[in-house]
Amino acid sequence: MELLQATPAAQSPSTWETIKGNLSDGANWLGRNVKALGNAIGNGVMKVIEYIKPFFQTIGKYLAEGYDKVRELLTQNKEVSVAVAGALLIGGLLAVFANKMCPCGNESKADA
Numbered sequence: 001m002e003l004l005q006a007t008p009a010a011q012s013p014s015t016w017e018t019i020k021g022n023l024s025d026g027a028n029w030l031g032r033n034v035k036a037l038g039n040a041i042g043n044g045v046m047k048v049i050e051y052i053k054p055f056f057q058t059i060g061k062y063l064a065e066g067y068d069k070v071r072e073l074l075t076q077n078k079e080v081s082v083a084v085a086g087a088l089l090i091g092g093l094l095a096v097f098a099n100k101m102c103p104c105g106n107e108s109k110a111d112a
Helices: 015-076 078-101
Strands: none
Touching: 015 078
């Protein structure tokens, strides 16, 4: 008659425990994969940065040298520099004014 006795509930996991265990395992798996993906992306970004870093350092060096040359040229030719800056400012203002006043390209398609 012992074979017909029901097994105690403590011996078999409940449905909730099974679902909870599966969800926990799935969340752990997802977390490991997200972490691995983040590490892979981070390593790839670091490799790209290492590859392009000399390029940007070279550009920065040329820009710094060019800035120094322009600054030296402007300080040596201060009178001409002021006149050129004034002419550029006036020319820019005239270009903006002409662009605002000219109806060129502002016609509506209904007029065509």
